[in-house]
Amino acid sequence: MSKKKIYETTFIVNAALDDPQIDAVIERVKEVIVKNGGEIRDLTKWGRKRFAYPIKKKNNGFYTVVEFTAPSDTIAKLERHYQLDENILRYLTIVLDKNALKAKAAAAMQAKEADTPEQAPKAATPVAVVDEDDEESDDDVT
């Protein structure tokens, strides 16, 4: 039961800062996670994005997604840190449930397959492609 949960936290850094300053903010967040017994599994920087609506009177921000495992009390400390850091505009921390993890694993597998040259012969044989194309076109239509 005491299995550690896997969390995913997304936060938005003030995009008005310079790149090294943003990196410093991200670094500090990582530090908070690690110092409180967490372990970072994955970190993705989306970069600067425009908001759908202004947040703290700003129109864009720098998005970062961190996936990590940690004891549950780490989350409170992390969110406290988010509150204190003025350059963090918004944050969201969620627990990744098993379905999310499964979907993630599947996506990772697909990305791997796309990278390997396995796709080239598949494209050459039209018969094999048919199913895939159907699925993709469904996606586009919907």
Next chain:
Amino acid sequence: MPRLAGSRAAGQRGGASRGGLSRGAAKGGFSRGAAQQRKRRTCRFCDNKEIYIDYKNEKRLQRFISEQGRITPRRISGTCAKHQRQLVKALKRARHLGLLPFVADAVS
């Protein structure tokens, strides 16, 4: 048994099931409308066998909000109850992060 008969009576008046159905079809109007609705009603997430709706995939989610930023109801999008719950959660998370609007600026 009585319940079954009752539901049929609701469509047309009782009788044998065959007769009732064919009469309904002959009447046109209603049955055609029902057929159209039934055709549309497939859950996209079930079709694609998706088990997780990611709040980060804003382009995917954008299809499920109206121009004004409202969440499309189930009766229109045809999403099943299970996936609608997940979808709404994902949409709201995306809104919180500024990926999707709460209210789209119609006036701007």
